[in-house]
Amino acid sequence: DADVTQTPRNRITKTGKRIMLECSQTKGHDRMYWYRQDPGLGLRLIYYSFDVKDINKGEISDGYSVSRQAQAKFSLSLESAIPNQTALYFCATSDTTSGGWQYFGPGTRLTVL
Amino acid sequence: DQQVKQNSPSLSVQEGRISILNCDYTNSMFDYFLWYKKYPAEGPTFLISISSIKDKNEDGRFTVFLNKSAKHLSLHIVPSQPGDSAVYFCAASRSNDYKLSFGAGTTVTVRA
Numbered sequence: 431d432a433d434v435t436q437t438p439r440n441r442i443t444k445t446g447k448r449i450m451l452e453c454s455q456t457k458g459h460d461r462m463y464w465y466r467q468d469p470g471l472g473l474r475l476i477y478y479s480f481d482v483k484d485i486n487k488g489e490i491s492d493g494y495s496v497s498r499q500a501q502a503k504f505s506l507s508l509e510s511a512i513p514n515q516t517a518l519y520f521c522a523t524s525d526t527t528s529g530g531w532q533y534f535g536p537g538t539r540l541t542v543l
Numbered sequence: 544d545q546q547v548k549q550n551s552p553s554l555s556v557q558e559g560r561i562s563i564l565n566c567d568y569t570n571s572m573f574d575y576f577l578w579y580k581k582y583p584a585e586g587p588t589f590l591i592s593i594s595s596i597k598d599k600n601e602d603g604r605f606t607v608f609l610n611k612s613a614k615h616l617s618l619h620i621v622p623s624q625p626g627d628s629a630v631y632f633c634a635a636s637r638s639n640d641y642k643l644s645f646g647a648g649t650t651v652t653v654r655a
Contacts, residue, residue: 536586
């Protein structure tokens, strides 16, 4: 079984709809992250959480919100999706002993029409 | 403004030859550098890393070189194999927060 899972893997939605992307991990890590990948831009950090009570904005948090429901679960929401949020979204985890070494989920491909 | 730059979007190399991927960074506070490999429909996977106290780290066919004065690092893959065909991301962080800043990626194609 995968250590970091993301659901759904693919989603097509319409402008203005609310969307939630979910991430679960079985690695027991305390830190979790959400990134988006766009062609030519690499991965950019949206939000990160170092424990259940800690939520921090990344470099591109506008238009997104997150919820850390438990140590193992970190959800990303788009309250009102817009076409330029069409991207590949990745969840990642790490712990305090792994330095910058993060483990990534398989990604969610989101298309906003 | 991207703090980590990979200026070559793609690289094609013959099987058995060396692949050299380059990465530049602008933030002098970065002290930990990583390379990730990504296949289609999968998440990035960690490949190799280097701390700023070193200038070279080797793991099998993969070697990362760090030139702090030039704010430049490179990944050497020797010999290149068909399974190395993937997108390679350079990433950097500060050891006090471990948030990663990524480059745009280089797509490597290994030709038979």
